[in-house]
Amino acid sequence: MLLPIEFYGNLLQGAWTTIQITAMAGLLAFVCALLAGLGRMSSWRAVRWISVTYVEFFRGTSALVQLFWLFYALPLFGLTLSPMVVAVIGLGLHIGAYGAEVVRSAIQAIPKGQHEAALALNMSPGLAMRRIILPQATIAMLPPFNNLMIELLKATALVSLITITDLTFQGQLLNTATLRTAQIFGAVLIIYFLIAIAITSAFRMLERRLSVGRGRRMAR
Amino acid sequence: MIWDWDYAFAVAPKLLDALIVTVQAALAGFAIALVLGLLIALARRSRFLWLSLPVAGAAEFIRSTPLLVQLYFLFFVMPGFGFQMSPFLTGVIGLGLHYATYTAEVYRAGLDAVPRGQWEASVALDFSPFHTLRAIILPQALPPVIPVLGNYLIAIFKDTPLLSAITVLEMMQVAKIEGSETFQYLEPLTIVGLLFLIVSLISALLIGRLERHLGTLRRT
Numbered sequence: 001m002l003l004p005i006e007f008y009g010n011l012l013q014g015a016w017t018t019i020q021i022t023a024m025a026g027l028l029a030f031v032c033a034l035l036a037g038l039g040r041m042s043s044w045r046a047v048r049w050i051s052v053t054y055v056e057f058f059r060g061t062s063a064l065v066q067l068f069w070l071f072y073a074l075p076l077f078g079l080t081l082s083p084m085v086v087a088v089i090g091l092g093l094h095i096g097a098y099g100a101e102v103v104r105s106a107i108q109a110i111p112k113g114q115h116e117a118a119l120a121l122n123m124s125p126g127l128a129m130r131r132i133i134l135p136q137a138t139i140a141m142l143p144p145f146n147n148l149m150i151e152l153l154k155a156t157a158l159v160s161l162i163t164i165t166d167l168t169f170q171g172q173l174l175n176t177a178t179l180r181t182a183q184i185f186g187a188v189l190i191i192y193f194l195i196a197i198a199i200t201s202a203f204r205m206l207e208r209r210l211s212v213g214r215g216r217r218m219a220r
Numbered sequence: 221m222i223w224d225w226d227y228a229f230a231v232a233p234k235l236l237d238a239l240i241v242t243v244q245a246a247l248a249g250f251a252i253a254l255v256l257g258l259l260i261a262l263a264r265r266s267r268f269l270w271l272s273l274p275v276a277g278a279a280e281f282i283r284s285t286p287l288l289v290q291l292y293f294l295f296f297v298m299p300g301f302g303f304q305m306s307p308f309l310t311g312v313i314g315l316g317l318h319y320a321t322y323t324a325e326v327y328r329a330g331l332d333a334v335p336r337g338q339w340e341a342s343v344a345l346d347f348s349p350f351h352t353l354r355a356i357i358l359p360q361a362l363p364p365v366i367p368v369l370g371n372y373l374i375a376i377f378k379d380t381p382l383l384s385a386i387t388v389l390e391m392m393q394v395a396k397i398e399g400s401e402t403f404q405y406l407e408p409l410t411i412v413g414l415l416f417l418i419v420s421l422i423s424a425l426l427i428g429r430l431e432r433h434l435g436t437l438r439r440t
Binding site for chain 1: 222281283284285286287288289290292293296297300378379380381382384385392396399405406409410412413416417420421424
């Protein structure tokens, strides 16, 4: 029942593409999440407004529609991007919109006293955010960001529909070539699951690292 | 001229028709997710390890692998085992199964929030476990999580474009077919995006209202 070993080369090649897209889109999503999450709390109305629009727009529409739109519609405006760039930008912006809410709620969960103490110590708002608020909020952000990274990994399967030869696409190619459907899609699912486990354990490790010396011991 | 209004008005009615299929798929998938999710949540709490462990493992697996690949699996593999299903039914089952693992977590949070004393009091009153669940536990566990479940209805709605990959004639598929006939993808894809945005923003508004309504119910 197991898939013959010679097919794994193609699948692993696809898996590598999937991992690359996940990593790059994840990085972009993190930047977007931080900017939009902080932007929503800005004292400038214009910045708040742009952040809210970004978050609501990308959370309100479907990831696949966004990818297709970038893929098919942007060239009409004279902007032709390679499928890989479309995938990274599309998924990064999509997941970043969800991440912005994580950033916002984590920052708002920091007790007000921390703000006030930083103010009393004559720190500028920027310095207080960087030195006092964000380091504490980051730990609270990690578990939801872990979930978002899994969501991102799963969303990368969509890029197979805009002609990128990722893990899902390789699975389909093999399927049409060999018709060993159950084994191939079974193997594809298992590879995705293994990547997901790797992401989760990386986040667990990060969480342990960052909580060292913060007085908040992890449950043993 | 990039944007062709005549063409846009010509495809809009077809896309609106397809919106009905999309909404039907989302609602049917949601119904499956609601029932199956509760069963998964209850099975995971079971004292019988032969029940709780496999269910927990399977749910974890389904939750961390892409819906698209699961749809392919159902669509290509199931006929091999003698299950002939229409693409629409396959898609609905795929959506329902995938999101059941999410709603299971929501139910779990609701069940965990019911104080242990409620179970103990029911045992003291000689209620059967089933009777306890139906008459005591669920009426307390369910109302607080209804808004969260509602958010998953929106999430399912936004994932229905994936059904286009298994040839279901929902909005995305219709937009792609229309686009491929005229090589004008901009108008149909933009309309699909807008329809998604409108429907999910309205649903989010309704769920927010429901949340406030349930909040006032509980306080009185």
